Amino acid sequence: MMRVRTPGQLNVGILASGRGSNFEAIADAIERGDISAEIKLIISDKENALVLKKGEERKIPVLCVKPEDFADADTYERTLIEAFRSAEVELVALAGYMRLVGDEFINSFPYRIVNIHPALLPSFRGLHAQRQALEAGVRFSGCTVHMVDQGMDTGPIILQAVVPVDKDDDEESLANRILAEEHKIYWRALRLYCEGRLYVEGKRVLISEKV
Ligand code: GAR
Numbered sequence: 462m463m464r465v466r467t468p469g470q471l472n473v474g475i476l477a478s479g480r481g482s483n484f485e486a487i488a489d490a491i492e493r494g495d496i497s498a499e500i501k502l503i504i505s506d507k508e509n510a511l512v513l514k515k516g517e518e519r520k521i522p523v524l525c526v527k528p529e530d531f532a533d534a535d536t537y538e539r540t541l542i543e544a545f546r547s548a549e550v551e552l553v554a555l556a557g558y559m560r561l562v563g564d565e566f567i568n569s570f571p572y573r574i575v576n577i578h579p580a581l582l583p584s585f586r587g588l589h590a591q592r593q594a595l596e597a598g599v600r601f602s603g604c605t606v607h608m609v610d611q612g613m614d615t616g617p618i619i620l621q622a623v624v625p626v627d628k629d630d631d632e633e634s635l636a637n638r639i640l641a642e643e644h645k646i647y648w649r650a651l652r653l654y655c656e657g658r659l660y661v662e663g664k665r666v667l668i669s670e671k672v
Pocket residue numbers: 477479480481482483484556557558559577578579587588589590640643
């Protein structure tokens with residue numbers, strides 16, 4: 462079993478494509494003093510992403526890096542890696558980042574790229590997870606914070622939260638119920654990194670008792 466990290470202040474980078482409510486929940490937790498971390502840089506692949514505006518309002522450095530400006534995916538991702546490295550980012554939190562992450566990126570931050578997904582993985586990987594849950598007729602869904610590996614939404618699971626699916630739910634109402642839980646578990650998963658409580662064995666993440 463491998464310990465992911467020893468306790469200490471965590472420098473976080475955010476990679477996001479859109480609205481940025483998960484970023485805000487993490488930033489709020491830091492401001493409240495619930496986690497000993499600092500957001501060093503926000504990168505978005507979308508020029509008009511709200512997350513960039515929200516970051517600027519909080520005086521956090523933001524950067525837009527658009528894949529279409531690069532010859533290929535590797536060059537694009539190398540730019541992300543370098544930007545995060547020069548900002549002294551130790552952990553990258555994907556917060557509504559709607560792309561797959563490549564090998565070089567994953568190997569540059571081993572066990573230190575995390576993602577939030579709006580379903581109880583391994584169910585409903587990929588896009589439109591809430592719609593997939595409704596179509597499958599499940600009684601419960603939820604969200605998952607996991608480490609990112611080479612697969613799509615397949616990495617070691619850190620935390621999950623469950624919500625009921627109501628008979629009248631549509632995609633939006635279910636997404637909102639799940640989102641409220643996302644905002645509670647993402648920063649808690651990051652806190653486990655800060656506290657040095659995460660161990661990995663294969664796909665399994667073990668969380669040690671708080672000392
Ligand atoms: C969240 O629901 C997140 O779980 C989902 O996108 C939304 C982003 O919202 N992520 C994925 O579906 C990743 N495949 P936000 O921009 O307000 O944090």
